[in-house]
Amino acid sequence: MFLNYKRLFKRTGFVLAGCALLILFCNYWIVTSTSLQIFNEVEKIPPRKIGLVLGSSKILVNGTDNLYFTYRIQxxxxxxxxxxxxxxxxSGENPIKxxxxxEDMRAALITRGVPDSCIVLDYAGFRTLDSMVRCKEVFGEDSVTVISQEFHNQRAIFIANKKGxxxxxxxxxxxxxxxSFKTRVREYFARVKCVLDIYVLHTSPKFSGPMVSIE
Structure with missing residues (x-):
């Protein structure tokens, strides 16, 4: 009986170590492969036709403003x-009324002075992968500036690089x-899922749709 438990603990240890290595590898791969494509200063970033803003909830469950949303709008x-x-x-989601x-992002940008004619909405950005792929396949744009926090941009651009x-x-x-502790912990697992989606599962967006021209 003791030997059986010993084998079980050893196997569990191997599995946990393998999972940890996979998480570290995916994180390292995504960060290093996108480092030269990310900018912090407005003056240094090249101009592009399209800025793709990745969605986030405007208000947290406790009723306070979501800083991820606020800073992305800024x-x-x-x-x-x-x-x-x-x-x-x-690009975001609208699962319920x-x-x-x-729409929340549009309202916030219009309040700041961005004309509605320069805003395009993608209601089917359920995941980062969906937002990136739909930008190309639905909106016909394969050259884009992604706007989000750095950890999110890294994963989004990794997807973009693999999707042409x-x-x-x-x-x-x-x-x-x-x-942001919970979000950052969750991001490590999201990066593993990202690699699996691209190289193993070959995941597609939940919805495609007719082409939409941005002009």
Whole structure:
């Protein structure tokens, strides 16, 4: 009996070690392969036609403002105001009547002064992979500036690189570590899922749809 438990613990240890190595490998691969495509300063980023803003909830479950949302809107407006992007493609989800990420982003940008004619909505950005692939396959844009926090941009651009999309990223302001601890932990697992989606599962967006021209 003791030997059986010993074997079980040993096998469990091997599995856990393998999982840890996989997480570290995926994280390292995504960070290093995208490092030259990410910018922090408006003045240094090349201009592009499209700025793709990745969705997030406007309000947290406790009723407070979501800083991820707030800082992405600030970053998107800064790029538009500096003429680094001409159109803003807002990609998110709207699973229920009272939750609509693209519409919330549009309202926030219009309030800041971005004209509605320069805003395009993608209601089927259920996942980062969906947002990136649909940008090319539905909206016909294969050259894009992704706008989100750095950790999110890294994964989005990794996907873009594997899907034939010429992407660069502009980093929205980071959220402090205490506020974002759960999100950052979840991101490590999201990166493993990202690699599996591309190289093993060959995952496609949940919805495709007719082509939409952004002009």
């Amino acid at each position: 970053a998107a407006y800064a790029l538009y105001k500096s003429q680094k992007v001409r159109y803003l493609l807002l 009272d939750y609509n990420e693209p 999309i010429n992407a660069i990223g502009f980093n929205a302001r980071n959220v402090n570590k205490r506020y």
